[in-house]
Amino acid sequence: MPNESSSSRTSFKRALPKGNILPGQTASLSSFIPPKFITTCILVLCGAGLYAQPRLSRALRATRSSAIAYRLLGARDDFGVTFTDASRHAGFSSPIVYGGVEQKRYILETNGCGVAFIDYDNDGWMDALLLSGTRLEGFAPGKGPGSRLYHNNRDGTFTDVTAKSGLNRTGWASAVCVGDYDNDGYDDLFITYWGVNALYHNNGNGTFTDVTEKAGLPVTGVRWGSGCTFIDYDRDGRLDLFVANYLKFDLAGVPEPGKGPNCLWKGVAVNCGPKGLPTDTNLLYHNNGDGTFTDVSGVSGVSRVKDRYPMTAVVTDYNNDGWPDIYVACDSTASILYRNNHDGTFTDVALESACAYSEDGQAQAGMGVATGDYNGDGYPDIFKTHFADDLPALYKNTGRGFFEDASREAGFDHTRYVQWGAGIVDLDNDGWPDIVIATGSVYPEVEKYFKEYPYRGPRLVFRNLGNGRFKDVTAECGPAVTAPHSSRGCAFGDFDNDGDIDLLVMNMNEPPQLLRNEYNSDRGRGANNWLTLKLIGTRSNRSAIGARILMESGGHKQLQEVTSQSSYYSHNDMRVHFGLGQAKKADRIEIRWPNGQAEMIKDVGCNQIAIVEEGRGIVRSQAH
Ligand SMILES: [Ca+2]
Ligand SMILES: [Ca+2]
Numbered sequence: 001m002p003n004e005s006s007s008s009r010t011s012f013k014r015a016l017p018k019g020n021i022l023p024g025q026t027a028s029l030s031s032f033i034p035p036k037f038i039t040t041c042i043l044v045l046c047g048a049g050l051y052a053q054p055r056l057s058r059a060l061r062a063t064r065s066s067a068i069a070y071r072l073l074g075a076r077d078d079f080g081v082t083f084t085d086a087s088r089h090a091g092f093s094s095p096i097v098y099g100g101v102e103q104k105r106y107i108l109e110t111n112g113c114g115v116a117f118i119d120y121d122n123d124g125w126m127d128a129l130l131l132s133g134t135r136l137e138g139f140a141p142g143k144g145p146g147s148r149l150y151h152n153n154r155d156g157t158f159t160d161v162t163a164k165s166g167l168n169r170t171g172w173a174s175a176v177c178v179g180d181y182d183n184d185g186y187d188d189l190f191i192t193y194w195g196v197n198a199l200y201h202n203n204g205n206g207t208f209t210d211v212t213e214k215a216g217l218p219v220t221g222v223r224w225g226s227g228c229t230f231i232d233y234d235r236d237g238r239l240d241l242f243v244a245n246y247l248k249f250d251l252a253g254v255p256e257p258g259k260g261p262n263c264l265w266k267g268v269a270v271n272c273g274p275k276g277l278p279t280d281t282n283l284l285y286h287n288n289g290d291g292t293f294t295d296v297s298g299v300s301g302v303s304r305v306k307d308r309y310p311m312t313a314v315v316t317d318y319n320n321d322g323w324p325d326i327y328v329a330c331d332s333t334a335s336i337l338y339r340n341n342h343d344g345t346f347t348d349v350a351l352e353s354a355c356a357y358s359e360d361g362q363a364q365a366g367m368g369v370a371t372g373d374y375n376g377d378g379y380p381d382i383f384k385t386h387f388a389d390d391l392p393a394l395y396k397n398t399g400r401g402f403f404e405d406a407s408r409e410a411g412f413d414h415t416r417y418v419q420w421g422a423g424i425v426d427l428d429n430d431g432w433p434d435i436v437i438a439t440g441s442v443y444p445e446v447e448k449y450f451k452e453y454p455y456r457g458p459r460l461v462f463r464n465l466g467n468g469r470f471k472d473v474t475a476e477c478g479p480a481v482t483a484p485h486s487s488r489g490c491a492f493g494d495f496d497n498d499g500d501i502d503l504l505v506m507n508m509n510e511p512p513q514l515l516r517n518e519y520n521s522d523r524g525r526g527a528n529n530w531l532t533l534k535l536i537g538t539r540s541n542r543s544a545i546g547a548r549i550l551m552e553s554g555g556h557k558q559l560q561e562v563t564s565q566s567s568y569y570s571h572n573d574m575r576v577h578f579g580l581g582q583a584k585k586a587d588r589i590e591i592r593w594p595n596g597q598a599e600m601i602k603d604v605g606c607n608q609i610a611i612v613e614e615g616r617g618i619v620r621s622q623a624h
């Protein structure tokens with residue numbers, strides 16, 4: 001998050017190489033090559049260009065017309081998506097405690113935490129996990145708030161199963177990531193904290209065991225864990241673990257609000273940071289296959305990246321080489337793209353890949369990250385959320401290992417809301433994934449002076465128009481979406497298995513919101529079809545984290561990857577959900593499993609949740 005001093009932030013120019021030959025080298029090279037050869041080369045290249053031009057525009061026209069055709073298949077022109085607040089009916093009535101209500105003394109109280117849709121008991125229905133913070137003054141022993149786990153009763157209600165579950169830590173939780181690290185068929189949990197992070201093994205009977213110490217993960221210290229993700233970076237079929245650290249936070253060493261150069265926002269005294277507070281480094285743990293992990297942060301090159309304030313971490317194979325990479329949104333500093341070098345090491349290539357800074361080379365307050373293929377070209381794009389007075393980044397993957405910030409051309413603009421959790425999800429099942437953003441300021445003190453920067457904001461919904469542009473349809477989505485809250489984490493998933501994506505939103509010091517998408521509801525099913533796939537790895541990691549699914553229907557392509565963390569510090573429904581428009585089936589589904597094996601499935605009928613097992617295709621369909 002920026003503060004007053006960062007309004008005059010240093011302009012970071014992108015040090016993009018213009019090509020493989022430096023300007024100084026061009027002259028010396030040309031002096032060795034006969035001018036006639038160069039002229040011939042230029043003529044050949046020009047000829048190729050003239051030939052390529054009409055072919056290229058024909059291809060573009062074809063893509064566009066297929067996009068328009070796909071669009072027209074969508075039948076209705078109104079968005080048709082509204083959300084209702086299903087929280088009360090679900091039983092989510094307890095507030096999520098996170099720091100002071102009217103005033104935030106320290107940055108520790110402001111970042112909030114994530115939520116998860118996780119099917120911990122494998123019954124095919126998404127259960128809900130809500131992380132929690134605490135208060136500076138603390139609570140009486142045994143009275144402190146902690147994470148809460150809710151079991152989905154399949155009728156819109158949930159049962160609080162926290163007491164039985166063994167998820168009993170209290171403290172300042174940040175993020176959650178989910179993955180079956182021991183391949184026993186049950187998804188396990190990792191939760192980061194200011195203090196000691198926790199690895200919970202899912203025992204498969206509704207209980208979890210804190211195995212942090214047994215797994216060889218640190219159980220002492222006061223690092224501030226932020227984003228985390230399970231990732232099988234060496235493709236041995238066992239999930240490894242990446243953990244980011246936000247900054248080094250020591251209550252004794254942080255100035256009071258207003259008492260330092262980084263402690264004012266628009267002239268109002270606010271909590272200090274992150275600028276001015278010491279940075280930390282990130283961690284990578286290799287899974288040894290026996291329930292223990294080895295810290296490989298140094299040898300992997302992960303801890304070589306310094307001077308950042310890392311937040312949400314997402315697995316994505318951005319360059320489509322079959323090896324999972326990690327994108328980390330960083331606050332007020334350059335974001336990180338850890339490219340997997342296939343040999344157990346990573347290199348940060350965010351700068352040369354053009355996804356470190358804004359379009360004009362500014363560091364942004366990167367907090368949330370969504371990945372997905374918004375333009376249907378089969379490459380994963382990145383959407384990153386930022387602070388008020390800034391616009392989010394929509395990094396369009398060019399397919400050549402580079403990104404272009406398409407935020408402005410897509411219709412995103414500066415906003416007065418601080419933006420956190422985000423998803424690239426198809427809300428109306430038309431085959432073009434939409435974008436949702438959770439908002440909320442970090443400074444409750446400011447709205448007294450500036451009404452235009454409220455502490456509580458709406459969830460923002462942007463409809464994908466299928467032509468590279470988005471339209472703000474927030475107001476059409478109903479009062480549950482526009483109701484003001486100071487939100488942070490947000491998980492996306494189909495909790496009622498009716499074929500549309502619902503939302504679970506963390507609100508600071510208020511109950512969470514379960515927003516039910518009414519696109520497919522009792523009042524009549526939406527006009528568009530859908531298909532949901534649950535992937536089960538056999539040789540690959542069982543959660544299939546890192547799998548890449550390319551789906552084609554009616555000539556329209558869509559790509560999704562299975563992730564372990566996304567949005568803001570949160571975990572989405574691991575099943576991948578595709579809108580099919582008016583198409584009745586998916587013509588081709590190409591799955592690249594995390595180990596690298598490809599599998600093709602043809603002609604899969606619409607409106608079902610299909611379970612896919614690695615090497616065996618669709619093994620069954622879940623009734624819904
Ligand atoms: Ca369940
Ligand atoms: Ca497990």
Ligand SMILES: [Ca+2]
Binds near residue numbers: 237
């Ligand atoms: Ca591994």
Ligand SMILES: [Ca+2]
Binds near residue numbers: 494
């Ligand atoms: Ca739903």
